[in-house]
Amino acid sequence: MKAVLLSVSVLLLSYICLSDHICTYCALVVCLVVLANTLRQTEEGLWDGFGRAVLITGCDSGFGYHLAKKLDLMGFTVFAGCLCPEGPGARSLVEESSKRVKILQLDVTNEEHISSAKDFVEANLPVKGLYAVVNNAGISDWGETEWSTAEDFQKMADVNLFGAIRVTIPFLPLVRASKGRMLYVSSIFAFFNCLNMGAYSVSKRGLEAFADCLRIEMAGFGVKVSIIQPGNFGAATNILHKKTPKDIWAEFDDVRKQTFNQKYIEEACEYFYSMCNSGFKDCSMVINAMLHALTAGKPRHRYLLVSWTDLLFFHLCPALPSFITDYIFHFSSMYHKRKIMLYSEHELNHNQNIAAQHT
Numbered sequence: 001m002k003a004v005l006l007s008v009s010v011l012l013l014s015y016i017c018l019s020d021h022i023c024t025y026c027a028l029v030v031c032l033v034v035l036a037n038t039l040r041q042t043e044e045g046l047w048d049g050f051g052r053a054v055l056i057t058g059c060d061s062g063f064g065y066h067l068a069k070k071l072d073l074m075g076f077t078v079f080a081g082c083l084c085p086e087g088p089g090a091r092s093l094v095e096e097s098s099k100r101v102k103i104l105q106l107d108v109t110n111e112e113h114i115s116s117a118k119d120f121v122e123a124n125l126p127v128k129g130l131y132a133v134v135n136n137a138g139i140s141d142w143g144e145t146e147w148s149t150a151e152d153f154q155k156m157a158d159v160n161l162f163g164a165i166r167v168t169i170p171f172l173p174l175v176r177a178s179k180g181r182m183l184y185v186s187s188i189f190a191f192f193n194c195l196n197m198g199a200y201s202v203s204k205r206g207l208e209a210f211a212d213c214l215r216i217e218m219a220g221f222g223v224k225v226s227i228i229q230p231g232n233f234g235a236a237t238n239i240l241h242k243k244t245p246k247d248i249w250a251e252f253d254d255v256r257k258q259t260f261n262q263k264y265i266e267e268a269c270e271y272f273y274s275m276c277n278s279g280f281k282d283c284s285m286v287i288n289a290m291l292h293a294l295t296a297g298k299p300r301h302r303y304l305l306v307s308w309t310d311l312l313f314f315h316l317c318p319a320l321p322s323f324i325t326d327y328i329f330h331f332s333s334m335y336h337k338r339k340i341m342l343y344s345e346h347e348l349n350h351n352q353n354i355a356a357q358h359t
Helices: 003-018 022-041 062-073 089-095 111-123 148-162 161-180 198-221 244-252 254-259 260-278 284-295 308-320 323-332 333-357
Strands: 051-054 077-082 101-107 128-135 181-185 222-232 302-305
Touching: 003 323, 051 062, 051 111, 051 284, 062 089, 062 101, 062 284, 077 089, 077 111, 089 101, 101 111, 111 161, 128 161, 128 284, 148 161, 148 198, 161 181, 181 198, 181 284, 198 222, 198 244, 222 284, 244 260, 260 333, 284 302, 302 308
Parallel strands: 051 077, 051 128, 077 101, 128 181, 181 222, 222 302
Antiparallel strands: none
């Protein structure tokens, strides 16, 4: 299989070198990327989890919930950290899984929960120890920076960034002893700057910086660190905190109400939620990437998980100059609506205020 894929890759590369057509070039580059990823996923790995344990945060729903069930089927002992251990997600895990799945109360912002979880894990480890920690717990919210407060940014970072750090530090010696894996669920918004995602992007960019540093530190100990970068999986996970236009408007002071009109808030909400609903409807792509990161002999440092049509752009995005990535928003219908509805409205109000002062 590898020989066939390598031969195809060589042929495609030769064709690229002879091609002058930019569309053909781009399409073939995407093919090469996919082939390279396929080659890496054909490597032999660890598929027998018996005797090994994995700790997963954020198992109430979404990625964590589905990964816990999958790892249980593979024989792993799963410590499933749940924010609500008596909630429907935790109850479902207990009912639909074997006794290898053990529910923990784990709020990643709570030091006492983390300490208790560590004590429980150490007391219930299987013979081969703690093989991996999957830092999956996270929250998401949206809104322009001027709609937000410093506390909004702090709350986001407290879960998405510092929550992962709080969990990593005490459990790292256990993973290091087994020469295991550390996984961090990030996002494409860690490197893709987008309207309305400031607080979320800050938390995920910080998380990736932490994971990158940890990967270098742990390499000598045989611990492998991987970052999962999901694209639009909001509809599959329900991670997004949905706010109504009235909720947003009610938090505005007079200054912000003069800048952001209610009609724009309504349009922004409708556009943002429609974009989220247009994404992936299930978690299988992310779960498969997590399994590869946990079980492959040579896991990747990053797993970029977007649609095939977006793959080339998001591979190139981190290397593109900012003026290009910023300009991309000119192609968004919401960008033009925002410009018309906000800037012209603000200019009108400004001129009216000046006129009133001179009468």
